[in-house]
Amino acid sequence: MKVRYFAWVRERIGLEEETIEVPGNVATVSDLIGWLSERDEGYAAAFAEPEVIRVAIDQTHVEHDEPIGRASEIAFFPPMTGG
Amino acid sequence: MKVRYFAWVRERIGLEEETIEVPGNVATVSDLIGWLSERDEGYAAAFAEPEVIRVAIDQTHVEHDEPIGRASEIAFFPPMTGG
Amino acid sequence: MDTKAQSGERIIPLVRVQAEDFDVTAEVARLCEGRRDIGAVVTFTGLCRDEDGRLSALELEHYPGMAEDEIGRIAREGAERWPLTGLTVIHRHGKIAPGANIVLVVAASRHRRAAFEAADFMMDFLKTRAPFWKKEHMADSGSGGWVEAKTADDDDAARWSDG
Amino acid sequence: MDTKAQSGERIIPLVRVQAEDFDVTAEVARLCEGRRDIGAVVTFTGLCRDEDGRLSALELEHYPGMAEDEIGRIAREGAERWPLTGLTVIHRHGKIAPGANIVLVVAASRHRRAAFEAADFMMDFLKTRAPFWKKEHMADSGSGGWVEAKTADDDDAARWSDG
Numbered sequence: 214m215k216v217r218y219f220a221w222v223r224e225r226i227g228l229e230e231e232t233i234e235v236p237g238n239v240a241t242v243s244d245l246i247g248w249l250s251e252r253d254e255g256y257a258a259a260f261a262e263p264e265v266i267r268v269a270i271d272q273t274h275v276e277h278d279e280p281i282g283r284a285s286e287i288a289f290f291p292p293m294t295g296g
Numbered sequence: 297m298k299v300r301y302f303a304w305v306r307e308r309i310g311l312e313e314e315t316i317e318v319p320g321n322v323a324t325v326s327d328l329i330g331w332l333s334e335r336d337e338g339y340a341a342a343f344a345e346p347e348v349i350r351v352a353i354d355q356t357h358v359e360h361d362e363p364i365g366r367a368s369e370i371a372f373f374p375p376m377t378g379g
Numbered sequence: 380m381d382t383k384a385q386s387g388e389r390i391i392p393l394v395r396v397q398a399e400d401f402d403v404t405a406e407v408a409r410l411c412e413g414r415r416d417i418g419a420v421v422t423f424t425g426l427c428r429d430e431d432g433r434l435s436a437l438e439l440e441h442y443p444g445m446a447e448d449e450i451g452r453i454a455r456e457g458a459e460r461w462p463l464t465g466l467t468v469i470h471r472h473g474k475i476a477p478g479a480n481i482v483l484v485v486a487a488s489r490h491r492r493a494a495f496e497a498a499d500f501m502m503d504f505l506k507t508r509a510p511f512w513k514k515e516h517m518a519d520s521g522s523g524g525w526v527e528a529k530t531a532d533d534d535d536a537a538r539w540s541d542g
Numbered sequence: 543m544d545t546k547a548q549s550g551e552r553i554i555p556l557v558r559v560q561a562e563d564f565d566v567t568a569e570v571a572r573l574c575e576g577r578r579d580i581g582a583v584v585t586f587t588g589l590c591r592d593e594d595g596r597l598s599a600l601e602l603e604h605y606p607g608m609a610e611d612e613i614g615r616i617a618r619e620g621a622e623r624w625p626l627t628g629l630t631v632i633h634r635h636g637k638i639a640p641g642a643n644i645v646l647v648v649a650a651s652r653h654r655r656a657a658f659e660a661a662d663f664m665m666d667f668l669k670t671r672a673p674f675w676k677k678e679h680m681a682d683s684g685s686g687g688w689v690e691a692k693t694a695d696d697d698d699a700a701r702w703s704d705g
Contacts, residue, residue: 378511
């Protein structure tokens with residue numbers, strides 16, 4: 214599964230994207246955030262306030278309870294500030 | 297006093313403008329409309345429905361009960377359709 | 380000390396009544412040139428519709444002098460109600476072909492809400508207070524009637540009385 | 543038979559995400575060219591403010607692919623809600639200087655209310671749903687922070703849920 218990070222999520226993790234293999238007990242977006250947060254301090258900082266993190270699966274906005282089952286790309290980013 | 301007419305008021309009266317002398321008993325816009333209406337069929341047609349007629353004294357919108365006392369220019373026209 | 384934009388100093392609207400066409404980009408540039416405090420510019424362009432082919436032209440009669448003055452009064456009212464950095468109104472008169480421009484409003488502000496509302500307000504009051512009258516020239520007969528004022532326009536203008 | 547405009551056939555919005563600047567007149571012309579059924583065109587231009595001289599540039603990061611798709615989804619929603627004859631959205635990315643353009647929305651319709659509301663709606667949802675993030679470069683230090691999302695923008699977007 215390809216994971217992409219944007220804005221300060223990207224900066225804190227120090228990666229634009231990576232390919233990960235997710236353990237079977239990681240079923241939802243929320244599970245994935247928890248699992249990533251334990252990787253190192255950068256991830257922990259990026260996901261310190263999970264409630265503000267926005268998520269897209271295959272380039273469509275989803276909520277944190279969304280199953281990640283068949284996603285090929287998942288992206289994490291702060292609230293949008295375009296326009 | 298200069299009187300100006302616009303749009304279908306102008307067409308019905310057949311004049312763009314004229315200079316009139318108003319008798320002393322014509323005090324308000326409403327009086328003037330009544331007085332003009334009696335001049336001929338064109339004026340009568342123009343002012344047949346006085347309630348739709350809009351009026352400006354010295355190029356500022358006024359109501360029909362406005363005194364015409366010191367007006368130097370008074371204009372009659374239909375509801376505006378600009379914009 | 381306060382800068383012009385911070386102090387809310389009232390801007391002087393630009394009002395033009397003319398037969399000639401206008402250029403939207405040029406009018407936007409006129410308000411924005413040399414400024415870095417503008418965050419939002421809303422433009423409204425009103426165009427002549429052909430009414431499904433029935434109309435060959437609109438003829439716009441106006442009250443010279445009062446047209447400029449009345450638009451100026453409406454524009455100053457808009458500039459008092461919203462914190463604008465610029466406001467331009469151009470209204471054409473004379474014969475206007477289908478597809479051609481009739482009226483332009485440009486409202487600039489730091490933030491988008493003021494720019495949107497001011498432009499919307501200007502159009503509602505231009506429709507109901509600016510001394511212009513549209514006559515339709517029809518494609519079949521050549522002549523036509525005067526456009527009737529719409530009560531919907533009065534309703535639109537009345538929206539702003541609670542604001 | 544119904545013409546395109548009469549039938550209310552849904553238009554296909556034009557969406558562009560690009561580093562280059564845009565020209566308002568050209569984008570208005572693109573929607574109006576050869577048509578005589580458009581009565582109203584509203585444009586919204588969002589510009590980079592210098593925040594009273596503190597800001598030297600904005601850097602706009604975006605999610606390529608999703609940015610176009612998401613703006614397209616918002617635009618199609620706008621085109622479903624209002625009877626538009628055309629809708630264009632251009633959003634820039636990369637480094638943007640104070641005074642320069644960031645975003646353009648052009649909404650065209652037979653009548654002004656639809657054009658105003660659709661442009662207003664588009665901006666509210668671009669702010670809250672399009673995957674763009676603004677980073678400020680400050681005049682003194684050169685670097686700066688990420689712009690925080692405003693709850694006011696969420697409130698603005700929520701206005702449309704009763705519509």
